[in-house]
Each structure stands twice: as C-alpha cells, then as structure tokens.
Amino acid sequence: MTRDATVHADLPAAPDDAATPDYVRALEQAAHYLPPEQRQQLRRAWAVGAAAHEGQTRKSGEPYITHPVAVAQVLAEQRVDVETLVAAILHDTIEDTPLTYAQLAEGFGETVAELVEGVTKLDKLQFSSRQEAAAESFRKMMLAMARDLRVILIKLGDRLHNMRTLGAQPGPARERIARETLEVYAPIAQRLGMNMIKAELQDLGFHALHPLRHLILDKHIRSQPMLRREVMAKIEAQLAQRLTHEGLKYRLVSRVKSPWSIYSKMRSEGKSFDQVMDVFGFRIVVSSVPDCYHALGVAHSVYKPLDGRFRDFIAIPKANGYQSLHTVLFGPYGSPIEVQIRTEDMDLVAERGIAAHWAYKHGGSPSGAQARAHSWIANLLESQRATGSSLEFLENVKVDLFPDEVYLFTPKGDILSLPRNSTALDFAYAVHTDIGNKAVAARVDGKLVPLRTKLASGQKTEIVTAKSSAPRPQWLEFVATGKARTAIRSQLKQLEHEDAVTLGHRMLDRALEDLRTSLDRLPQERVDAYLVEARYPRLEELLADIALGNRMPAQVAVALAQREADQEDFDDIDDVVRHRGERILITGNERGVISFANCCLPIPGDEIMGYHTAGRGIVVHRLDCPNVAEYRKSLERWVAIGWDREVTGEYGVALRIEAENRPGVLAQIAAAIAQADSNIEGVEYLERDSNVAAIRFAIQVKDREHLAEVIRKTRRLGVVHGVQRL
Known part of the structure; x- marks a missing residue:
C-alpha cells in the first residue's frame, strides 16, 4: 500500500479463519507469494466487499461477492501486487453498493480507491444507445489506464471470469459479450503481451459465439492419430539430444494449437483442418541471450530451416515487449516445425506481459513491456483529445489492435512499429502529428514515393514536408492507424472552421455595408450582448454559423446595427447583385462551407451565384441553371459571389x-x-x-x-x- 491504511470505522474488520469460506482460502493460496500481513489485507477487503454486496446475487444464483474474489484469484495467478488484488475484490463496490470513493480511500488507501474508480463503468449516466455507453465506459477505462496500468489488469481479470461463467447469461447478451471479447479485450491482452489471458479469452469467446464449430475442432484436436504423437515424440527427442550434447541448459516444451488459433488460420489462409494441424510447434527456453542464438544454430543443424521464415524479435521486440527467435524447420515427412527460442525472463514477459513487472523478485529488473504499454496508451490519449465521439475513439483503438506489425527505421536509426498495411503517411503521424500534417512525400530506402505507399518491415523511411501542405480528405482513404485518422479528421475540422469563420466575416461585413456600418465600427458591448443573447461563446462561432447557413447575415447585421430591416423587393438576381455591391470571390479551397451544385456543375469562368443553405453553407450554381427560377422565391438567401483571379483544384x-x-x-x-x-x-x-x-x-x-x-x-x-x- 502507498501508506499504512487502517480500516474505516464503518467498514467491517477481517474475519477469523473459521469464518473464511473456501473461495477466499483459494484466493489466499493463489496469493502465496505475498507476505502474511498483505494476505490479511485480502481478507479484510473480502469482509468489506461481502458486507457491501450483501443480498446481491449473480445470474447463476451465487452470492455476488464470489465474482470479484474470483477476479482477484485470476490476477493472483499472474502474481500481481496486493493493491491490485484488493482493488479487484472491491472493483464493483462504488458502482453497485453504497460504498463511496472516500470510504475506500480511508480504509485501503488512495491508490486502491483510484483503481476501483478507474474500472467503474458509466451505467449511471444517460447515453443515446448501449453502444455509446459501452464506448464511453471503454474510453474512461483507457484514460484510467494512462494513470495506472493496473486498471486494465483488473478489467481483463473481470472479463475473463465473466467469460468463464457466461453460460448463465441469456443468448443475445452471451453473443454480444463474446463478440466484444474477441474484438476488443483479447486484442488488448495481446497488445499488452498477456498471452495466457489472451488465449483463454479467445477460446472462451469462440466457444460462446460458435459452440458447434468449437466442439468439432476440439474433438478433432483431442483425437489426433497415433502417427502424429509418434512424430512429435521423435522431433522432441532429436532436438533434446542435440541441445544436451551442446551443453545447453534448456526447457523444451511442445505447443498445442487451440481451437481458436486453428479456426482463425483456416479462415485467414483458406486451409483445411489437416493442413493447419500438419505443423508441429516447440518452444526452447534457455538461460541467456547468447544461448538463444546457440540453440538456434542447434535447431538448424537438426532440421533444415525454411528460407525466409526466420524472425528475430530479440533484436527488434514486438510493440508489446514480446521477445523471441522464431524459425520454421523442414521436419520429417515434410511437415513444418515452428520453433520459438527465448530466455526465462522473455518467457515470463511473453506469457504475462505487463503483469510480469510485478512478478519480478527483489533485485530483478522489469522488462520493457510496461514502458511500451505506456507509450501505446500515451498515443491513445493524444488521439482521444481530438476525437469527436467515444464510438469513434473505440473504432480507432480497434484499428490499433492489429496483431501483426511492420518494423521501420527512422533516419536516425530508431525503430517504429506500425500495424501491417500502414502507409508512409501513417509513419509520418507516428513520428509527430505536425510532421504528418505537413507531409508531401516520403523517401523509402532513399527512393522518393507517394504518401499512400504501403511500408514493409526493415525499410528506412524519411518524410518530406512543406510548410504550405495541409491534410486532405482523401488521406483518410489510405491511412491504417487510429492516430493518423484522428489527427487528419481533427485538422480538417480545424481548417473547415477557419474557412467558415473567414467566409462568415466577409458575408456579415457585406450585409453591414448595406446598413452603412461594419463589424469593426460596431461597439464591442453591442457585439458581446448579441453573442450572449444568441448563445454563442465567441464571435468566431457566430461567423462560422453564418457561413454554414444556420444564420442569415442580413438578419444578424440588422440586429447588430439595431436598425429596422429594409423591405427588399428585387425582381431578379441582377438586382440582388447590384444592391449588395461587391461580390465575394472564391478560390475553390473553401473547405466545408462552399459546395458546387450537381444540377448545373459550375466551373471557374462560369457566371455564378451562391445560395445560402442551412447546414451546407453556400451552394454554388451557374446563373443559367434551370433551378435559378425556383430560387427567386427566396432571394434573401442568394449571395453575390464570383471567381477569384487564382482558382485551384479540379x-x-x-x-x-x-x-x-x-x-x-x-x-x-x-x-x-x-x-x-x-x-x-x-x-x-x-x-x-x-x-x-x-x-x-x-x-x-x-x-x-x-x-x-x-x-x-x-x-x-x-x-x-x-x-x-x-
């Protein structure tokens, strides 16, 4: 704990051994690595949680407190610290019981209270849909993760136990929870390197979503023919014999594919069950990094390696901190043998990911998994600030949860990992948002290429920028990362807003000129009073609304000038043009506030007029457009516009x-x-x-x-x- 916490006067004390149920004893057994005084804190947390959840039951009929204790047991098997376990036991108290944040902080310390608060969902708030509520809850959880990664450990433990007991849920809820697990929580566990939890989440999600397919695959795996078992034993014996002969200390284990991994491979690669199962997997765990490369040479001397199938994740770790050597060998009977070689520390990180940090004994040094996780979440934080909605944020996170990455080198030799199918523009935004916004091209391995070029592992990439460059809507069509997509959308909205403010200013000034005044000559108090009355926080918001057609410039001008409106009675468009004086000149670059009518398709050089449309801004028509006659009925909405001397675009x-x-x-x-x-x-x-x-x-x-x-x-x-x- 961060400080010596005494139990709050209103909270129950820890019970004696005789009153402790079996499921709490099981938790204490799983948490055997903690000293006795910390295990006593777990009992105290259980007593508080049990009292708070008194009378509450799960859909299975069991007392509700059995669920948070089971979540804590899942985490204890990952050997996490006592604060995480206490918070896991109490993780539903703020949401579902009268216990408050202040009481938890008083009884167990601020850290535990913050962890519980971070996991708490937002069901008590009102949202337009279940999807929006889930997305906002997820967004809050990710922000809490940024403060303390242990929040996601508790959430993953919570999801894992819910999946283990999913049978009590009705059909539609079971399908929704299973799909969410496969799409979001299992990939998060993988992104954080927690392969043990990821594998079980995937298998349980697959079982819930496709029970018959899971049953058939599981039955096939269990009933493997004797020939396969003999081949496995032969490969294992030959590898063990050679490793021992070389004097290596090692641990050799065979890897059995899960129903989900087989199903995924069958779907993604279009293979049959027999083709997928005709691959033998082994893991060699050794003492040191030099021993990894020594063991690799041994494996290649036993069976010939397949060309192009070697990956060195020790020199270049995956984004989640995973390190290992991967090679594929040509085995007996022509069957491929997949071999992973790693140290004991790497194996610990590979299985537990960020949770491995708390599993290190005194004097050990934690891996880079936590630092990488913090870096990933920091990028998510940066993107969420510019994201319009929680649903959009959740979609961006899903995009970033690709299991496959490409590894790229910056000009300085630093390594960046990006999702597969990332482009040079994704790389630009990964380096820095400002570089992405100003990007015009890229140099990949010294060759100049367009920003939409897809990148491959090992390429050295450099971005060419220009001060005048700005994001284009077309960029959204070829970026692969959530960070790039969010940054582009944010910048486009900003540019559109700036264009709207500029155009709205010109339109309001034109209207004020008819009343023989201007925005600059109006008293500031009068402008401020109008903004308050019309409920605009700033003048820029009013000007943007004028450009977008949500406010008529003539009406705003009359209100600001505090004069009676003239009764305008014009016979035709030319009268409007003559009366309203100088035209507003457009360049074609006015994003989001000027569009071109599909009925007449105006182009630079045509005589044009603009029609002020609510929500769309100015829609440009040719003067000889057949629809002009219909618009005579609303001449106050016509805007006198023309083409600027320099017009760009097509x-x-x-x-x-x-x-x-x-x-x-x-x-x-x-x-x-x-x-x-x-x-x-x-x-x-x-x-x-x-x-x-x-x-x-x-x-x-x-x-x-x-x-x-x-x-x-x-x-x-x-x-x-x-x-x-x-």
Missing part, C-alpha cells in the same frame, strides 16, 4: 458526346480526354441504336478554357458527331 462537369456505335469508339474518346489532361469520373450510355450512341462523360477540368480544350480534342475525332456540355 471541378466536375458533364459532356454529352454523340459518336458512332461500334467497338473501339469509347476507347478513342477516353484517350482524347486523357490527352487533354482531364480525368474521367464516370461513363454512362444515354441512348443507343445500331448506328449512333449518346454517351454521358463525367470529367474533371480546371476551368472553362480547359473544358474547351477537351471539347476541341474530342470533336476532332472522326467517329464523334457532336459534343455538348450538360
């Missing part, structure tokens, strides 16, 4: 091309469009007979001049009879 436009209906014509037209440096977005046959076909081409152009060039090149084709812009 704009959609549609062409109707009449051409001869014979093979190869479509290819000729497409080639002509491509020669004019235009991209084809879509092709559709409008009319077709035996001689002539009318085809609609959706293309991208820079402006009217570019469109004219496309039309010229297509009209020159002998097979084209006519070209018309739609």
Whole structure:
C-alpha cells in the first residue's frame, strides 16, 4: 500500500479463519507469494466487499461477492501486487453498493480507491444507445489506464471470469459479450503481451459465439492419430539430444494449437483442418541471450530451416515487449516445425506481459513491456483529445489492435512499429502529428514515393514536408492507424472552421455595408450582448454559423446595427447583385462551407451565384441553371459571389458526346480526354441504336478554357458527331 491504511470505522474488520469460506482460502493460496500481513489485507477487503454486496446475487444464483474474489484469484495467478488484488475484490463496490470513493480511500488507501474508480463503468449516466455507453465506459477505462496500468489488469481479470461463467447469461447478451471479447479485450491482452489471458479469452469467446464449430475442432484436436504423437515424440527427442550434447541448459516444451488459433488460420489462409494441424510447434527456453542464438544454430543443424521464415524479435521486440527467435524447420515427412527460442525472463514477459513487472523478485529488473504499454496508451490519449465521439475513439483503438506489425527505421536509426498495411503517411503521424500534417512525400530506402505507399518491415523511411501542405480528405482513404485518422479528421475540422469563420466575416461585413456600418465600427458591448443573447461563446462561432447557413447575415447585421430591416423587393438576381455591391470571390479551397451544385456543375469562368443553405453553407450554381427560377422565391438567401483571379483544384462537369456505335469508339474518346489532361469520373450510355450512341462523360477540368480544350480534342475525332456540355 502507498501508506499504512487502517480500516474505516464503518467498514467491517477481517474475519477469523473459521469464518473464511473456501473461495477466499483459494484466493489466499493463489496469493502465496505475498507476505502474511498483505494476505490479511485480502481478507479484510473480502469482509468489506461481502458486507457491501450483501443480498446481491449473480445470474447463476451465487452470492455476488464470489465474482470479484474470483477476479482477484485470476490476477493472483499472474502474481500481481496486493493493491491490485484488493482493488479487484472491491472493483464493483462504488458502482453497485453504497460504498463511496472516500470510504475506500480511508480504509485501503488512495491508490486502491483510484483503481476501483478507474474500472467503474458509466451505467449511471444517460447515453443515446448501449453502444455509446459501452464506448464511453471503454474510453474512461483507457484514460484510467494512462494513470495506472493496473486498471486494465483488473478489467481483463473481470472479463475473463465473466467469460468463464457466461453460460448463465441469456443468448443475445452471451453473443454480444463474446463478440466484444474477441474484438476488443483479447486484442488488448495481446497488445499488452498477456498471452495466457489472451488465449483463454479467445477460446472462451469462440466457444460462446460458435459452440458447434468449437466442439468439432476440439474433438478433432483431442483425437489426433497415433502417427502424429509418434512424430512429435521423435522431433522432441532429436532436438533434446542435440541441445544436451551442446551443453545447453534448456526447457523444451511442445505447443498445442487451440481451437481458436486453428479456426482463425483456416479462415485467414483458406486451409483445411489437416493442413493447419500438419505443423508441429516447440518452444526452447534457455538461460541467456547468447544461448538463444546457440540453440538456434542447434535447431538448424537438426532440421533444415525454411528460407525466409526466420524472425528475430530479440533484436527488434514486438510493440508489446514480446521477445523471441522464431524459425520454421523442414521436419520429417515434410511437415513444418515452428520453433520459438527465448530466455526465462522473455518467457515470463511473453506469457504475462505487463503483469510480469510485478512478478519480478527483489533485485530483478522489469522488462520493457510496461514502458511500451505506456507509450501505446500515451498515443491513445493524444488521439482521444481530438476525437469527436467515444464510438469513434473505440473504432480507432480497434484499428490499433492489429496483431501483426511492420518494423521501420527512422533516419536516425530508431525503430517504429506500425500495424501491417500502414502507409508512409501513417509513419509520418507516428513520428509527430505536425510532421504528418505537413507531409508531401516520403523517401523509402532513399527512393522518393507517394504518401499512400504501403511500408514493409526493415525499410528506412524519411518524410518530406512543406510548410504550405495541409491534410486532405482523401488521406483518410489510405491511412491504417487510429492516430493518423484522428489527427487528419481533427485538422480538417480545424481548417473547415477557419474557412467558415473567414467566409462568415466577409458575408456579415457585406450585409453591414448595406446598413452603412461594419463589424469593426460596431461597439464591442453591442457585439458581446448579441453573442450572449444568441448563445454563442465567441464571435468566431457566430461567423462560422453564418457561413454554414444556420444564420442569415442580413438578419444578424440588422440586429447588430439595431436598425429596422429594409423591405427588399428585387425582381431578379441582377438586382440582388447590384444592391449588395461587391461580390465575394472564391478560390475553390473553401473547405466545408462552399459546395458546387450537381444540377448545373459550375466551373471557374462560369457566371455564378451562391445560395445560402442551412447546414451546407453556400451552394454554388451557374446563373443559367434551370433551378435559378425556383430560387427567386427566396432571394434573401442568394449571395453575390464570383471567381477569384487564382482558382485551384479540379471541378466536375458533364459532356454529352454523340459518336458512332461500334467497338473501339469509347476507347478513342477516353484517350482524347486523357490527352487533354482531364480525368474521367464516370461513363454512362444515354441512348443507343445500331448506328449512333449518346454517351454521358463525367470529367474533371480546371476551368472553362480547359473544358474547351477537351471539347476541341474530342470533336476532332472522326467517329464523334457532336459534343455538348450538360
């Protein structure tokens, strides 16, 4: 404990031996590694928990207190510290009993109370759906993990015991809990290196979700033919004989695949049961790192290694701290032999992950598993600050829980691990968010490549940046990590907001000019009073809302200028333009606040007007658009706009091309469009007979001049009879 804690006056004391039930004795037996005074704390925690949960039962009918004690026993088998075990026994008290945080802190110390608080779910709050409640609860748990990793140890122990007793749950709940276990909690256990708990969670989840498939696979595994057992014994004997002859101290164990691992491999690799089972697995545990490489040489001298199947996770550990040598040998009867070679310390970390830290005896040094876990959670913390919702945060975490990683080198020789299928842009954001936001290209092994390039293990990667660069919506289509996705979304929202504020400022100033004033000339008190009345925390929020069409600039201007609105009665759009003076000029880069109407597809060079639409901002139409007549009824929503001198980007436009209906014509037209440096977005046959076909081409152009060039090149084709812009 962090301090000598005495029991709170209202909390019961520890019982004597005669009053202690068997399940508490089982916990004490599992916690035999703790000194007697700490085991006494476990009894005291049980007495407090039992009194608090008095009268509560599980769906199985057992007293509720048996569940948290069983969770503590799961963790005691991982040899965690006494504070974690006490918090595990009390982990449901704040949520489900009258016990308070203050009482727990008084009786057992602040650390235990904080651990219990971190595990406590948010069921008492109101959410729009069960999914949102679960996601918010998960988000809170991850934040608590950042303060103390032991929170996730308790949560995993809680989930494991719930899975062991899942049979008492009704069908739909059983399926939901099992799916959540396989999708989130088992991958978290793997990400934290806790393979023993991960393997049991996967097997129990598989059994609950697909009981018949689990039964069939389990039966096949148990009824392995005598030949397989003989082959296993032969391989084990040959490896043991050679290792002993080399004078190595070792522990050799055969590895049996679980139903879940077999099922996953059958699905992912499209293999039959016999093909998956035709692989023999062994683990060699030795005393030191040099002995690992010595044992590797021994294994390769017994059976020939398969080319390209050797992995050195000792020199380059996995993201969860896992270290081992992996090799695949060509065994007797042509069967592959998978061999893992590691030290005793590495084996401890491989099985228990971050829990191994508390298993070290005095004088031992903990592994890097905890540091790596803290680094992962720190990245999650950074991403959650910019995440819009708990559901989005949970999806990002799921993305980051890929079991397979690629290992990449920075220009300085540091190693970064990323999920498989990560791109150069994922690497940029992994280095630093600012580098990702300013990235323009990458150098992979010295060769310049696009940001969407997928990376492979061992590549040296360097990011090329530019101050003027900014994230684009298309980036979301090819990033693989949650951190990159969250950072891009956050930056896009920020850019859209800045564009909306700028455009809203110009629109409000135009409206104020009609009233012979401006935003700068208005008294600050009047502006502040309007913001309070309209419930805007800042002026920027009002300006953004104007640009997005949620507030009409003319109405806001009248309220700010404190004048009566003029009764505007215009006959046509030209009257609006003349009355409202100078047009707002657009560059095409106004993200999120200006869009281009699909009915008329305006492009730079067209005469245009903007229609103010709630929630969408300004929708740009051509002045000769057929819908303009309909919009005459709402002239107050029209905005006088035009094209800036420098317009960037490409704009959609549609062409109707009449051409001869014979093979190869479509290819000729497409080639002509491509020669004019235009991209084809879509092709559709409008009319077709035996001689002539009318085809609609959706293309991208820079402006009217570019469109004219496309039309010229297509009209020159002998097979084209006519070209018309739609």
